[in-house]
Amino acid sequence: MSFVQPVSMHEDEGLRQLISDASICKGTKFYKMFIFHHINDLSSYLEERRRHGAAVGFVPTMGALHEGHLSLVDRAKSHTDVVVCSIFVNPAQFNNSADLESYPQTIDEDIYKLEMHGCDVLFLPSVAEMYPDGVAERIDVDLGPVAEKLEGLFRPGHFRGMATIVDKLLAVVNPRCLFMGQKDYQQSLVVKELLDRTRRDVELHIVPTMREPDGLAMSSRNMRLTEGERQQANLIYQCLVSIQAQAGIKPFKIVQKECADLLEKKGIRPEYILLCNADTLEALDDYDRSQPMIALIAVFIGEIRLIDNLVL
Numbered sequence: 001m002s003f004v005q006p007v008s009m010h011e012d013e014g015l016r017q018l019i020s021d022a023s024i025c026k027g028t029k030f031y032k033m034f035i036f037h038h039i040n041d042l043s044s045y046l047e048e049r050r051r052h053g054a055a056v057g058f059v060p061t062m063g064a065l066h067e068g069h070l071s072l073v074d075r076a077k078s079h080t081d082v083v084v085c086s087i088f089v090n091p092a093q094f095n096n097s098a099d100l101e102s103y104p105q106t107i108d109e110d111i112y113k114l115e116m117h118g119c120d121v122l123f124l125p126s127v128a129e130m131y132p133d134g135v136a137e138r139i140d141v142d143l144g145p146v147a148e149k150l151e152g153l154f155r156p157g158h159f160r161g162m163a164t165i166v167d168k169l170l171a172v173v174n175p176r177c178l179f180m181g182q183k184d185y186q187q188s189l190v191v192k193e194l195l196d197r198t199r200r201d202v203e204l205h206i207v208p209t210m211r212e213p214d215g216l217a218m219s220s221r222n223m224r225l226t227e228g229e230r231q232q233a234n235l236i237y238q239c240l241v242s243i244q245a246q247a248g249i250k251p252f253k254i255v256q257k258e259c260a261d262l263l264e265k266k267g268i269r270p271e272y273i274l275l276c277n278a279d280t281l282e283a284l285d286d287y288d289r290s291q292p293m294i295a296l297i298a299v300f301i302g303e304i305r306l307i308d309n310l311v312l
């Protein structure tokens with residue numbers, strides 16, 4: 001493992017320049033953060049840190065980082081000694097090749113943001129590093145009924161692809177705590193199932209959704225919306241709030257229809273607008289205070305698919 005000495009460059013502009021100029025190589029240290037590309041280098045570095053008693057926190061991402069991702073890094077900083085963030089656009093979880101090809105990539109800005117939030121380590125592997133036997137590899141673990149519903153129906157194979165990479169990354173990073181966003185609520189339930197089934201001793205922390213001032217959940221995909229689409233996109237959150245506010249006032253089926261009509265009138269195509277049991281994601285016909293409830297929405301705005309949810 002070879003480390004370049006930390007640089008003493010503190011002005012933001014200087015750091016930006018440094019990051020964009022530099023070739024990112026094995027174990028390079030920019031400012032304060034290490035960047036690793038190879039599994040062996042990362043695991044031996046973390047092994048050494050753990051040997052000295054450090055608790056490792058892990059934040060897996062696909063990059064194009066925004067305040068939502070960074071809130072996970074902040075949470076990890078406050079709970080663990082060494083924060084590892086990974087950026088890897090996982091081909092196995094895309095069921096649409098156009099979506100994969102157009103997935104935003106902003107690596108220079110991502111490195112800068114992670115540095116500014118005090119992330120200790122960035123893992124930036126290649127596809128060949130993560131899938132030495134090819135990207136068709138999939139984990140052979142039962143992900144339970146929760147993986148079959150909602151996103152599982154509309155994006156076949158997505159959760160198995162996601163679980164495959166999360167399991168591989170966990171094997172490399174071996175964290176004490178894993179930090180994920182409530183924004184992808186179903187994903188966090190599937191990961192919980194994965195941890196249980198693989199008996200990994202990892203604490204899963206679910207971090208609340210970060211929103212834009214108009215309520216739109218932050219998402220890397222938002223940057224692909226046109227200005228007009230972006231203006232309409234906050235309707236997703238308005239629908240969730242209205243589902244929450246109408247609990248006990250109107251039957252859910254009526255609220256669901258009102259939300260679908262509102263979205264469609266503005267050119268947004270809903271894939272699902274559902275009220276579910278928050279533990280199992282079983283769909284509920286109507287509000288039921290005796291169960292934990294969550295409203296979940298998936299829509300297409302033009303070509304862009306967005307999801308959001310609100311616990312009731």
Ligand code: AMP
Nearest residue numbers: 061062063068180181183184209210218
């Ligand atoms: P992604 O890069 O989209 O795969 O997301 C990486 C992690 O960030 C996942 O655990 C997401 O749930 C989480 N995340 C994405 N958007 C937000 C948000 N707006 N607020 C909080 N966490 C988020």
